Amino acid sequence: MENDEIIEESNAAPPWTVLDSKSKKPNKFESIKIIREQKNPESITSEQITKNNYAYDILYENQRGLFVFGLPKFSSKALNQIDPHTWTDKNQKYSPMDIHNYQLPDPTWEWVHKEWMIDMSGDIDEEGWEYALNFHNSSWHGCYQPFRSFVRRRRWIRLRCKKGVKDNSTPSIPARSHVNSDAKTDDFEELWQNVKTSRLDREKLKLIDDYINDHNDINNFYDRLNDLVNIFDHQENSKKFLEEIDIITFR
Secondary structure, three states, rough: OOOOOOOOOOOOOOOOOOOOOOOOOOOOOOEOOOOOOOOOHOOOOOOOOOOHHEEEEEEEEEEEEEEEEEEEEEEEEHHHOOOOOOOOOOOOOOOOOOOOOOOOOOOOEEOOOOOOOOOOOOOOOOOOOOEEEEOOOOOOOOOOOOOOEEEEEEEEEEEEOOOOHHHOOOOOOOOOOOOOOHHHHHHHHHHHHHHHOOOOOOHHHHHHHHHHHHOOOOHHHHHOOHHHHHHHHOOHHHHHHHHOOOOOOOO
């Protein structure tokens, strides 16, 4: 995992918050980079493992600000006719659905993330908002600035996958692999238990990296893909993990 920055737990603003808008304390989640170079790319022949099996749904929440007793007050009700709607898709087009009633595209999909999350990556404030003079052709910044912050938006994300991917996505192992499969399974189960009991993302990443280097194999990771997506304390690590094994492209 060279050249990659591992995000550690700190007192800084966490990179996501869950749907529960009543709670002001956000949950933490960030990112993993498991594999920079796949050791045996020719060994993966299963067509189940493709980026088409996973996707992030993205919604933008938009608000305009008004001054009440000299203080800025933002609300979706203040949006005017030239502004986007309260909820827009990743292309800033009108979305008839929001995070409360959003539906999967069809019955072949299921949610990986249990809740919608606020994307806390990039230049945003502690609640995920970015500010601008207006919604069109403006530069966005992550802190409120008088006379430059009349509108704001934040991005919500949720990961989904094709049903059955977790159960049917184990790639085939080539005949040249001489390591006993039962031994591999036992080793991976030991790794999984150690990862679950590790407190820091740094420790989890080190365990996984060591396993990959020692075993020259990533097949078992596909069996536990949904678990791995949710094991880290930082969402950014989860996204990078999926991107690196070529399952999804987030941006």
